[in-house]
Amino acid sequence: MKDDGINADPMELEKFSQLAHHWWDPNSEFKPLHEINPLRLNYIDETVAGLAGKTVVDVGCGGGILSESMAVRGAKVTGIDLSDKALKVAKLHLLESGQQVDYRKITVEALAEEHPQHYDVVTCMEMLEHVPDPASVIQACARLAKNGGWVFFSTLNRNPKAYLYAIIGAEYILHLLPRGTHEYAKFIKPSELAHMARAANLMEAKMIGMTYNPLTKTYALEGDTSVNYIMAFTA
Ligand SMILES: C[S@@+](CC[C@H](N)C(=O)[O-])C[C@H]1O[C@@H](n2cnc3c(N)ncnc32)[C@H](O)[C@@H]1O
Numbered sequence: 071m072k073d074d075g076i077n078a079d080p081m082e083l084e085k086f087s088q089l090a091h092h093w094w095d096p097n098s099e100f101k102p103l104h105e106i107n108p109l110r111l112n113y114i115d116e117t118v119a120g121l122a123g124k125t126v127v128d129v130g131c132g133g134g135i136l137s138e139s140m141a142v143r144g145a146k147v148t149g150i151d152l153s154d155k156a157l158k159v160a161k162l163h164l165l166e167s168g169q170q171v172d173y174r175k176i177t178v179e180a181l182a183e184e185h186p187q188h189y190d191v192v193t194c195m196e197m198l199e200h201v202p203d204p205a206s207v208i209q210a211c212a213r214l215a216k217n218g219g220w221v222f223f224s225t226l227n228r229n230p231k232a233y234l235y236a237i238i239g240a241e242y243i244l245h246l247l248p249r250g251t252h253e254y255a256k257f258i259k260p261s262e263l264a265h266m267a268r269a270a271n272l273m274e275a276k277m278i279g280m281t282y283n284p285l286t287k288t289y290a291l292e293g294d295t296s297v298n299y300i301m302a303f304t305a
Contacts, residue, residue: 082200090155093133121145124190130197134160182210195224212270215305224300228257272303
């Protein structure tokens with residue numbers, strides 16, 4: 071936790087704020103998020119046996135790519151983030167899409183105080199590697215879920231291959247992401263994520279890898295969790 075008691079890195083938030091106006095451009099810095107979105111959306115939808123009618127909170131929602139797509143599937147979605155600009159873009163996009171998402175600027179820890187055991191599904195994707203204290207986010211996500219509800223995290227694994235693919239490959243060679251997007255030390259091994267989740271009383275249910283093939287320029291969900299992965303837990 072930072073000195074001000076807020077579990078956020080202002081420089082990380084600034085990074086996303088600077089780029090926020092590109093959020094819905096599928097050929098921008100956010101291209102990877104657009105491309106992985108159908109994969110993770112289907113994975114979540116199938117895992118929870120249908121998002122339709124479920125209450126969902128999307129933690130670190132950014133410009134709302136995942137939040138909105140879950141609303142399209144019929145979920146009642148709240149999206150939270152601490153970047154004003156990302157939230158503004160997310161809200162503006164609702165005017166275009168006609169979808170409904172309740173976007174709020176609030177820390178996940180504060181929302182968990184406000185609405186403990188409230189949501190059927192909690193998603194926290196590509197966010198843990200950008201916060202000072204991921205364990206605190208995991209605790210809060212666990213607290214937000216109803217008993218028996220689902221909690222999803224996705225993040226980057228920490229090993230030499232992940233460094234090569236996620237930083238050298240994605241940022242320096244293929245230019246999929248701006249340089250400085252990711253900091254290797256903040257990557258999280260699945261065993262570490264599972265440990266923090268168990269400490270938050272979550273039960274590990276399943277895990278899948280998210281891979282990128284630079285030859286076909288396509289993403290896939292498969293068994294290889296060595297670079298990027300999604301872990302699903304029940305509360
Ligand atoms: C890589 S983006 C991912 C956006 C979205 N989850 C997705 O996968 O499409 C990371 C997001 O986390 C947000 N973020 C970083 N630290 C945060 C914090 N402490 N609380 C809430 N959001 C945070 C950033 O503002 C940014 O929108």
